[in-house]
Amino acid sequence: MQVSSRKRQDVLVVSLKGELDHHTADRVRRYIDHRLENPTIKNIVMDIKNLTFMDSSGIGVLIGRYKIISKRGGKLGIINVNSHIDRIFQVSGIYRIIKNYDDLQQALNDMGVY
């Protein structure tokens, strides 16, 4: 699992590469929470284009980050969701709190970055 990120105004764009399961979830969680120590970050966009596997451990990671960011009045968005992961998101009901954007531009626009 490789995690990387960049900041666009108050949005943290996180890219995940590899497999997100219980074993790798801890690293992803610690990486993002460390970045979130920066109080100017209000929103998160997760780019999962290169996420080759995810199970319910990923749902837990996303809900946990959503809780942090929603306290700041921000949003959590997701982009590049493949059909398999989409099904996991659908059954878990996570789309009630996390928005699936068509692309990064749309996510950034919705978060007020132009």
Next chain:
Amino acid sequence: MEKLNEMHIKFLSKSSNESFARVTAAAFASQMDPTLEEITDIKTAVSEAVTNAIIHGYEDKMGYVEIGAYIYPGKLVMEIIDRGKGIADIEKARQPLYTSKPELERSGMGFTVMETFMDKVEVTSGVNQGTRVKMIKYIGSSTEKMGR
């Protein structure tokens, strides 16, 4: 129905074995000529059951997780077994969003995911005896594919 093949693996309840378990299970199932989507379904369901055995069955202790896989014509049976703490109320445990470990950021969706990707999921468990999750998936619908 005639059993065409069978395999068993047994490994320590370490989280690093989660990927080993799902990849091995998928590799065994690949002789049934599944689609890429079916392979991912199997990987995901096995990952859920193995993760549960590790984090709920054995918690911080070490124990063995076993997988048994059985191939019948057009039908795959997977069993994931632990000898850990067991489940007192299986019906409650299987409900979406129910988790006994919210502090570990679990979402209570594991059983729901297994049910989504497999055709049948059966759970048997005894407190302090362990848990067995038996999952069935039908692979390929054509009879021509059967018995290969």
